[in-house]
Amino acid sequence: MWRCLTFLCGLIAAPMAQAHPHVFVDVTLTLETDDEGRVDGVEVTWVYDPLFTMLVLSDRGLDADADLSLTEKEKALLLGFDLQDWPEGFDGALFAYDEDDAVTLGPAEALSVGMQDGALVTRHRRPVATREIGAGETLRLKPYDPYYYAALSLVGIDGLPDGCRAQIVPPDTDAADARVAEMGDSNDEMFFEEAKVGVHYAFTAEVTCAGS
Template sequence: MRALLLISALLASLAAAPARAHPHVFVDVGLSFETDGQGNLAWVEVTWAYDDLFSMLILSDYGLDPDGDMQLTEAERAELIGFDLADWPEGFEGALFIDTAGGKLSLGPPESLSLEMEDGHIVTRHRRPVSAEVPGRMTVRAYDPSYYAALSMIGEMILPDGCTGQLTEADEAAADETVENLGDPGEEDFFDTVEVGRYYADTLEVSCEPRS
């Protein structure tokens, strides 16, 4: 069933809990924060680079790249673009969470920008609108709450002018220990209820100069 292969469905994670103790999909994440030129955030552009196995499965599921060279024609890219933005379930936050002193930033629905093949990996870009002043500080995390997909913030990070960032990679050993103490992973809804993915999330701490 195609929906089980799409990243939106995978992040919603309908698989059985015991099979989800470890991630099944791996995504490298890049972010670009765009402003309106007046000190306000306007968009967050998100790049998702999928692992080679998932990329191959997606191409197979769509019946694309029949010669297996991991290259796409213009027509094939046009058919596939937006596959990872389709049918987001109600309440799905797009695996991106941005916290400020004033609360969590609200991001609007995604707009697909591009899809390319790079060294056997599907790489997609989309952007999401946001309307807020550039905050003094932001804590940015990209993760799948159910941890069916593992997202790593190792892509390019473009911050607003006057902002600097410090990326801290997740401590997987510490996360494993924490999760072990949260309940029984064998329970059917454990991974959805506990939202273990946040414990495996990289963290980008952003500091911005105050507006003059």
């Protein structure tokens, strides 16, 4: 994910030393449904922190006039920049679970990139094998970076099927910190590569439906 982007590693690794996370992202999820109200995709919106935004634009020579807006040409050049160079086996930064097991999400498709209040905003879609959320069942969505290079905060979930409601459950950061402290040396950058502690800091969207 972000840790694998060449420009990011080069720009951030030195000035930010070994502190984690390096990038901060506000996430909004929008469920996509078919004509029968079954979930068949998730649109993901990422709003990046101002420092990361500045580094990306500077590294790529964009927004030369520093007006914090992008031309259509600049948007075309930047589209999908944060979906590139995902390592083999990396599932992205969104994980889904139903009542029985993990839900497989398809490859990310870049939709748009732009600026909002001085921050980079990107949108992409993750297809889902069509599924119905049965009465009393819960679909859980967890946006997080396993390596905790980026901290993802879930700020909204939209597009709920009729008769469904959603609850956003934030992580217990104190418990997460304690768990990570037990796992190894969090001052060692390689620790985050191996331990994949991001799940302990994950927000969870719980979508529960009453059924028809």
